[in-house]
Amino acid sequence: MAQRVVSIGSRSGLHARPAATFVQAASQAPLPVTIAVNGKPPVAADSMLGVMTLGAGYGDQVTLTAEGEQAEAVLEELATLLSKELDA
Template identity: 55%
Template sequence: MPERNATIASRVGLHARPASVFIEAVKRQPMKVTISKGGSTPLDAASILSIMSLGAANGDIVTLAAEGDGAEAALEELATLLETDLDAE
């Protein structure tokens, strides 16, 4: 299963607006995407409850994983989004 690490760039971490922008991007992907932090159990990246329970702060590294056709491209797109300060936009 392809994986991609990303460093959270948003100043408030993966909360509120950055989380909702990320989840919308996940929902556009044709496969299930999971997210984990620090070796924790992978969680559904399309779930706001999962994202909020992750507690990902600015500078934390998360791991995204997906399987299927286009997984590598999907993970690259999502990682790029997480590595952008979504609070600045």
């Protein structure tokens, strides 16, 4: 199982546009990915409702998890996306 911890780079956190951008990217991944914020159970990264319920704000650290042959590459791509300002 591969994991990446990344800080949210969008000033608005994982809300509205940044969440939609992330969920779209996660839904195109060739394997299931989960995302979690400290103290909350992980949710499917391709679920808009799940990602929004995390309430992840700017600078919060989230943990991405995936399992499979391409897990490392998929998590690296999604982590890079989350670390950027996605609400511009």
